[in-house]
Amino acid sequence: MTPDTDVIVEQITLVIDGFEVTVPKGTLVIRAAEKLGIQIPRFCDHPLLDPVGACRQCLVDIEINGRAFPKPQASCTIPVEPGMIVKTQLTSPVADKAQKGVMELLLANHPLDCPVCDKGGECPLQNQAMSNGNPEMRLDGVKRTFEKPVAISSSVLLDRERCVLCARCTRFSDQIASDPFITLNERGALQQVGIYEEDPFKSYFSGNTVQICPVGALTGTSYRFRARPFDLVSTPSACEHCASGCDLRTDVRRGKTLRRLAGDDAEVNEEWNCDKGRWAFKYVTATDRLTVPQVRNENGELVTASWPEAIAAAAAGLSRGAAVLVGGRATYEDAYGYSKFARVALGTNDIDFRSRTSSDEEREFLAARVVNSTTTYRDIDKADQVLLVGFEPEEESPIVFLRINKQFKKRALKVTSIGSKESIAVEKLSANFVCVQPGQEAAAVATQELTAKSVILVGERAAESAGLLSATAALADRTGAKLAWIPRRAGERGALAAGAIGNLLPGGRPVADAAARVDIASLWNVDSLPSEIGRSADQIVSDINSGKISALLVGGVDPLDGPNPDATVAALEKAFVVSLEIANSEVTKYADVILPVAAITEKSGSFLNWEGRARAFETAVDSLNRSDLRILSMIADELGHSISLGTVANAAKEIASIGNWDGATISTPNVSAASAHSVSGDQAVLTSWRRLLDLGTLQKGEENLAGTARRTVAVISPKRAAALGVVDGQLLKISNSNGWVMLPALVENIHDDAVWAPRNSAGSQLLANLGVAHNSVVTVVKA
Amino acid sequence: MSEHIEPMKKKEISVNDVEFAQIEQNGPKNLFTQMQGFWVTFATMFKKVNTVNYPEVKEPTAERFHGRHQLNRYDDGLEKCIGCELCAWACPADAIFVEGAANTDEHRMSPGERYGRVYQINYLRCIFCGLCIEACPTRALTMTNEYELADETRAKLIFEKDDLLAPLRAGMLMPPHPMYPNTTDTNYYKNEIKSSHPSQEVSN
Ligand code: SF4
Numbered sequence: 001m002t003p004d005t006d007v008i009v010e011q012i013t014l015v016i017d018g019f020e021v022t023v024p025k026g027t028l029v030i031r032a033a034e035k036l037g038i039q040i041p042r043f044c045d046h047p048l049l050d051p052v053g054a055c056r057q058c059l060v061d062i063e064i065n066g067r068a069f070p071k072p073q074a075s076c077t078i079p080v081e082p083g084m085i086v087k088t089q090l091t092s093p094v095a096d097k098a099q100k101g102v103m104e105l106l107l108a109n110h111p112l113d114c115p116v117c118d119k120g121g122e123c124p125l126q127n128q129a130m131s132n133g134n135p136e137m138r139l140d141g142v143k144r145t146f147e148k149p150v151a152i153s154s155s156v157l158l159d160r161e162r163c164v165l166c167a168r169c170t171r172f173s174d175q176i177a178s179d180p181f182i183t184l185n186e187r188g189a190l191q192q193v194g195i196y197e198e199d200p201f202k203s204y205f206s207g208n209t210v211q212i213c214p215v216g217a218l219t220g221t222s223y224r225f226r227a228r229p230f231d232l233v234s235t236p237s238a239c240e241h242c243a244s245g246c247d248l249r250t251d252v253r254r255g256k257t258l259r260r261l262a263g264d265d266a267e268v269n270e271e272w273n274c275d276k277g278r279w280a281f282k283y284v285t286a287t288d289r290l291t292v293p294q295v296r297n298e299n300g301e302l303v304t305a306s307w308p309e310a311i312a313a314a315a316a317g318l319s320r321g322a323a324v325l326v327g328g329r330a331t332y333e334d335a336y337g338y339s340k341f342a343r344v345a346l347g348t349n350d351i352d353f354r355s356r357t358s359s360d361e362e363r364e365f366l367a368a369r370v371v372n373s374t375t376t377y378r379d380i381d382k383a384d385q386v387l388l389v390g391f392e393p394e395e396e397s398p399i400v401f402l403r404i405n406k407q408f409k410k411r412a413l414k415v416t417s418i419g420s421k422e423s424i425a426v427e428k429l430s431a432n433f434v435c436v437q438p439g440q441e442a443a444a445v446a447t448q449e450l451t452a453k454s455v456i457l458v459g460e461r462a463a464e465s466a467g468l469l470s471a472t473a474a475l476a477d478r479t480g481a482k483l484a485w486i487p488r489r490a491g492e493r494g495a496l497a498a499g500a501i502g503n504l505l506p507g508g509r510p511v512a513d514a515a516a517r518v519d520i521a522s523l524w525n526v527d528s529l530p531s532e533i534g535r536s537a538d539q540i541v542s543d544i545n546s547g548k549i550s551a552l553l554v555g556g557v558d559p560l561d562g563p564n565p566d567a568t569v570a571a572l573e574k575a576f577v578v579s580l581e582i583a584n585s586e587v588t589k590y591a592d593v594i595l596p597v598a599a600i601t602e603k604s605g606s607f608l609n610w611e612g613r614a615r616a617f618e619t620a621v622d623s624l625n626r627s628d629l630r631i632l633s634m635i636a637d638e639l640g641h642s643i644s645l646g647t648v649a650n651a652a653k654e655i656a657s658i659g660n661w662d663g664a665t666i667s668t669p670n671v672s673a674a675s676a677h678s679v680s681g682d683q684a685v686l687t688s689w690r691r692l693l694d695l696g697t698l699q700k701g702e703e704n705l706a707g708t709a710r711r712t713v714a715v716i717s718p719k720r721a722a723a724l725g726v727v728d729g730q731l732l733k734i735s736n737s738n739g740w741v742m743l744p745a746l747v748e749n750i751h752d753d754a755v756w757a758p759r760n761s762a763g764s765q766l767l768a769n770l771g772v773a774h775n776s777v778v779t780v781v782k783a
Numbered sequence: 784m785s786e787h788i789e790p791m792k793k794k795e796i797s798v799n800d801v802e803f804a805q806i807e808q809n810g811p812k813n814l815f816t817q818m819q820g821f822w823v824t825f826a827t828m829f830k831k832v833n834t835v836n837y838p839e840v841k842e843p844t845a846e847r848f849h850g851r852h853q854l855n856r857y858d859d860g861l862e863k864c865i866g867c868e869l870c871a872w873a874c875p876a877d878a879i880f881v882e883g884a885a886n887t888d889e890h891r892m893s894p895g896e897r898y899g900r901v902y903q904i905n906y907l908r909c910i911f912c913g914l915c916i917e918a919c920p921t922r923a924l925t926m927t928n929e930y931e932l933a934d935e936t937r938a939k940l941i942f943e944k945d946d947l948l949a950p951l952r953a954g955m956l957m958p959p960h961p962m963y964p965n966t967t968d969t970n971y972y973k974n975e976i977k978s979s980h981p982s983q984e985v986s987n
C-alpha cells in the first residue's frame with residue numbers, strides 16, 4: 001500500500017522475535033515482521049485487500065505490555081501496538097505447532113493435484129507446506145471431492161477442491177473491482193467459491209483473481225496446462241492496450257508469449273491490470289503476420305520484394321510529396337521517428353496520430369492543455385471530486401476506474417459524470433450522472449462547481465462534441481481544478497509529446513514559433529524546418545481525395561476507426577501508400593509498398609501513459625523484425641535526408657536531450673457548442689463508446705477473452721421504449737442513409753433523445769455500418 | 784608468513800642441474816622369451832569367448848540397463864503421461880520438452896484432466912541418468928533396454944511422442960477414446976483397469 005506522503009503518521013516500536021522494529025501506526029504485525037525479513041506463512045493476507053483472517057495460517061504468539069494472548073493470534077489482522085512482543089514460528093514452539101496444525105488441516109482436504117495443477121512450481125501452498133508444514137500426513141481418510149473444473153467465465157476456471165477459502169478472490173471482486181459476481185457459498189467442509197447461478201463472472205478484472213489466488217483453484221483458460229514456471233522467460237513490459245500504463249510481466253516459452261501478469265507499480269496500476277492487458281496478446285502470433293516487404297508492380301499486384309527494392313520504391317513514391325498518418329498505438333520512440341521523418345525527410349508538418357474522430361479544436365486543446373499536463377493518479381487519490389467528461393473509465397482506461405473506485409470505497413469520493421447514457425461504472429461509483437443530449441455536454445460542463453482540489457478527466461470522445469473541450473478547459477481555468485486528458489490508446493500521449501501532430505514539434509514546441517523550430521532544427525542538424533502548420537488527419541484524407549497530396553505514409557492505422565471510412569478508403573486507393581504494419585489490414589490492401597515491422601513484444605521502447613509517465617518495456621521475443629523507426633531511418637537515408645535513428649536506444653537518447661519548452665504555448669481553443677438536434681418520432685441522436693472487450697484488432701484470436709465481453713445491446717430510455725412498444729431483448733433497428741444495425745433493446749437510464757450502441761462490438765460496428773458513431777441523428781424502429 | 788621463506792634467487796637452479804634417470808635399453812630377447820610372450824595370446828584362443836559378433840549377434844543387456852525411454856499406456860490403451868513436465872524438470876541435461884493440454888470428452892488421450900500433447904526427448908543431450916523416470920508421478924515414463932540409438936542426423940535424434948509411446952498390446956485401444964465406464968482417474972492410477980471395454984471403442 002502506498003502511504004500518503006504528505007500525512008505524518010505516528011511511529012510505533014515493537015519487538016518481533018527479539019528484534020526491535022519501528023513502523024507507522026496501523027501497520028499489521030505480519031507486515032512489520034516482513035520489514036525485518038521475517039516471513040510468516042500466509043494465504044489470505046494481501047497488502048491491497050482488507051484483512052479478514054480467513055485462513056489462520058499466520059498464527060503467532062503476541063504479548064502486549066506483559067499480558068500475553070491466551071492463544072496464538074492471526075498476525076495479518078492485528079495492528080501493531082507499543083510494547084508489543086511478537087514471537088513467530090521462529091522463536092515460539094506454540095506458534096510453530098499452531099501453524100503446522102493449520103497446514104495439516106488445509107491439506108487434509110487438498111487434492112494431490114500438483115502434477116496437473118497450473119500453479120505447481122509457483123504455488124504458495126506447495127512452498128509453505130514445505131517450509132511450515134509437517135512432512136507426514138496423519139489423516140488417512142477419503143478427501144472431499146467436487147466436480148472439476150467449473151468454468152466461472154469463459155476465461156477463468158475454478159477447481160473447488162484446491163481452494164483454501166482465503167477469500168482473496170471474493171474480496172478482490174468486491175473491494176477493488178466492485179463486481180460482486182463471486183462469493184463464498186455454503187459452510188464448513190463444503191464451503192466453496194460460487195457464482196450467481198445465471199450470471200457468469202463477467203468482470204473486466206477477473207484475471208487478477210487468478211493471479212492472487214494462492215493456490216491453483218482459479219486458473220486462466222488460455223494458460224491452462226501450457227507451461228511450468230521454469231519454462232518461462234519473463235520480461236518486464238508495459239501494456240500496449242490502453243493509456244492507463246500498467247506495468248506488466250510477459251512470460252514467453254520458446255518464442256511464444258504464453259501469459260502476462262500484472263506488475264507491481266504503486267504509482268500506477270498498484271498490483272492489478274485488466275483482462276485485456278492480461279489475455280490479449282495472440283494477435284502478435286496471428287497467422288497473417290507480414291514477414292517480407294511487398295511492392296505493387298505495374299499490373300497492380302502486390303509482389304514480394306527485397307528490402308532494398310522495397311525501401312527504394314517507398315522512397316521514390318514518398319518523394320512526390322507525402323503526408324504521414326501514424327496510429328495511436330506507436331511507441332513513443334516510433335512516434336518520434338515518424339515525427340522527425342515527416343519534418344526532415346518529407347519536409348512537411350502534415351502528420352497526425354489521431355486515427356479516430358478528431359477536430360481542430362482538439363488539436364489546439366492538446367497543444368495548449370495536454371502536452372504539458374502534470375495531473376497524475378496521485379491527484380485522483382487526493383481529489384475532493386472527480387468530473388468525467390466524455391470518458392467512460394471502466395471501458396476506456398480501466399485502471400483509472402480502479403483508482404477512482406478505490407477512493408470511492410475508502411472515502412466516498414464524489415464523482416460526477418457528464419454524458420448521455422448512465423454506465424455500469426457510473427452506477428458502481430454512485431456517481432452524480434448529468435444526463436444531456438449527445439453533443440450538448442458543453443453546457444452541462446460550464447455549470448459544474450469544482451474546487452482547486454478537483455480533477456477533471458476528459459476522454460478522447462470529447463472531440464466528438466464541438467465546444468466541449470473548450471468548455472472543459474474554461475471550467476478548469478475558472479475553478480482551478482486539475483485537468484487530464486485520457487485517450488484510449490496507449491501511444492497517443494507519447495505521440496503528442498513526440499510531435500506526431502501538425503501543430504507541434506517534439507517536446508510540446510509549437511510549429512508556429514520560430515524559436516521552437518530553431519531549437520529542434522539545431523537538435524536535428526538541419527537548416528530549417530517547415531513552418532506551415534500541418535494538416536490534420538481529416539484534412540490529409542480530403543486533400544488526397546482532391547489531389548493535393550499524392551503519397552501517404554501509414555503506420556498502424558485502421559481506416560474504420562476514422563470518422564468517414566469511405567473517404568479514407570478512397571484516399572488509400574488514390575494515393576501512393578507506404579504501409580508499416582505487423583499484419584495484413586485494410587491499409588495493406590491498398591498499399592503500394594508494405595514494410596513488415598516488429599510487434600510490441602519484439603522490440604523495446606516506451607509508452608507515455610495518460611499522466612505522461614514513461615512506461616518502458618524490453619524486447620520479450622527475439623525476432624528478425626525491425627522497429628518502425630529503423631525502417632523510417634532506412635527510407636530517410638534513401639531519400640537523402642538522414643534522420644539517424646538506427647535504434648530505439650538512439651531515439652530514446654535523442655528524446656531525452658530535447659528538454660522542456662518554456663516559450664509561449666498555443667492558446668486554449670474557444671469554440672462554441674453546436675445547437676441541440678431536434679429529434680421527433682423515431683429519430684434519435686446516436687451515442688456510443690468502445691467497450692474494453694470488443695472487436696479491436698489487438699484482441700484478435702482471443703476467444704476465451706471475447707466470451708467475457710458485455711452483451712451487445714441498443715440502449716433506449718423507458719419513454720422511447722414505451723413509444724416504440726419495445727421491451728428488453730426485442731430487436732431494434734438503428735439506421736441512417738449509410739446503413740443499419742439490428743440489436744436487442746435494453747431499456748435503461750439514457751437521455752430520451754438518445755440511442756446508445758457499442759461502437760465496435762460483435763454485430764455493432766457503427767463506423768462501418770452507419771459511418772457515424774456519436775452526435776448524429778439516426779432512426780430507431782422496432783425490427 | 785611468507786617473510787620466513789627466502790625468495791629463490793633466479794638462476795640458482797637450472798634445468799641442467801636436474802639429474803635424469805637412465806633408462807635401460809636392452810636388445811631383442813631370444814626366441815624362447817618371445818614365444819613365452821605370445822603364449823598368453825595363443826592360450827586365449829581356446830578360452831570362452833566373451834564378445835559377440837555384433838551386430839549380427841546381440842546379447843541381452845543387464846536387466847536394469849538404461850536404454851531408450853518409453854511412454855507407457857494403461858491396459859485399455861489410454862496414455863499414462865499427464866504432461867506434468869516433472870520429468871523435464873528433473874532432467875539435468877534439459878533433454879525433455881513437454882507441453883500439456885486438456886483432455887475433453889471428445890478427445891481423451893489419458894484419464895483425468897490433462898495429457899501430454901507434445902513430448903520430445905533429445906537423445907543428443909540425454910545422459911541416461913534415469914532421473915526423469917524417478918520423477919514421473921504416474922510411471923508413464925520408463926526406460927527400455929534398447930541402446931541402438933545412433934543415427935545420421937541431429938533431427939532424427941529428437942524423439943517425438945510417437946517414437947516413444949509403447950505399442951498397443953492385446954486389449955488396448957488406440958486413443959483418443961473415452962475412459963472405462965464408471966471409473967475415475969484414481970481407478971486407473973490404482974491399476975484396476977485390466978482391459979478396454981467395448982463401449983470405449985469409438986471410430987476415430
Ligand atoms: S494448488 Fe498448489 S498444492 Fe494444490 S495441487 Fe496445485 S500446485 Fe499442488
Ligand code: SF4
Pocket residue numbers: 162163164165166167168169170193209212213214215217218
Ligand atoms: S479460489 Fe483461490 S483466491 Fe478464491 S478463496 Fe479459493 S483459494 Fe482463495
Ligand code: SF4
Pocket residue numbers: 870873874875876877878879904908909910911912913914915916
Ligand atoms: S535419463 Fe536423465 S538425462 Fe536422459 S532424459 Fe531422463 S533425466 Fe534427462
Ligand code: SF4
Pocket residue numbers: 863864865866867868869870871881899918919920921922923924
Ligand atoms: S512422462 Fe511422467 S513426468 Fe513426464 S510429463 Fe508425462 S507424466 Fe509427467
Ligand code: FES
Pocket residue numbers: 041042043044045052053054055056057058059074075076077
Ligand atoms: S494470512 Fe492471516 S489469517 Fe490468513
